[in-house]
Amino acid sequence: MNFRDASRAQMIEVNMGLVHACAHRMKGRGAEYDDLFQAGCVGLIKAVDGFDPDRGFSFSTYAVPVILGEIKRIFRDGGSIKVSRSIKENGRKIARERERFIKKSGREPRISELAELTGLTEDDTALAVNAMIPPASLTESDDDSKSGEFDIPTLSPEDEISTRIAVGQVLSGMDERDGALIRLRYFEGLTQCATAERLGMSQVQVSRREKKLLLEMREKLI
Numbered sequence: 001m002n003f004r005d006a007s008r009a010q011m012i013e014v015n016m017g018l019v020h021a022c023a024h025r026m027k028g029r030g031a032e033y034d035d036l037f038q039a040g041c042v043g044l045i046k047a048v049d050g051f052d053p054d055r056g057f058s059f060s061t062y063a064v065p066v067i068l069g070e071i072k073r074i075f076r077d078g079g080s081i082k083v084s085r086s087i088k089e090n091g092r093k094i095a096r097e098r099e100r101f102i103k104k105s106g107r108e109p110r111i112s113e114l115a116e117l118t119g120l121t122e123d124d125t126a127l128a129v130n131a132m133i134p135p136a137s138l139t140e141s142d143d144d145s146k147s148g149e150f151d152i153p154t155l156s157p158e159d160e161i162s163t164r165i166a167v168g169q170v171l172s173g174m175d176e177r178d179g180a181l182i183r184l185r186y187f188e189g190l191t192q193c194a195t196a197e198r199l200g201m202s203q204v205q206v207s208r209r210e211k212k213l214l215l216e217m218r219e220k221l222i
Helices: 008-014 016-025 033-050 059-077 085-105 111-118 122-132 157-172 176-186 192-199 203-221
Strands: 138-141 147-150
Touching: 008 016, 008 033, 008 111, 008 122, 016 033, 016 059, 033 059, 033 122, 059 157, 085 111, 085 122, 111 122, 157 176, 157 203, 176 192, 176 203, 192 203
Parallel strands: none
Antiparallel strands: 138 147
16 A cells, blocks of 8 residues: 555554564563553554655554554553553444444444444544454363463464564664675575675684674564
């Protein structure tokens, strides 16, 4: 979708996959998935509002760090993102109209249709819908009919995309020689000796520099 031709609500709606991908990256660190997702939605809205297409890079490249930044605030602040009362009320109103719409038309309503039915703006509708989406989980039952929720540790396409974007950003901020070292070792699969020959370094120098760079990258990606 062309950023210039898209409305704010459309850009939020079509880029929700970035929020899911970033939230999945931060799972398992002591916060509930729905809190991560809600924080990510706030980040996505900020990214849509702050993105400048004239800078020459893609929206996802700009948005992922903004979304991750909002999610990481949960851990820095030691708390969860709270949904305001007005957004909850809008969410309940939207849920009622959504059910009526589905029964009548047999399909999911668009954001614009929900906005018209509820009398809300498209922006407020998109915000309420995004904030009220529940976390996805699977339920397992044992022989005693006790159930529990668990997550299957599988890599999704969204996870891979967000990781590639994040790694690409870290590499773009590196010194040219350091970036070349990482690309040769981990994107082209060269040995340390072959990498050293390409860069005019010794194998020991490559080994030491590689270890330092990987530690720096890990700190930036966490």
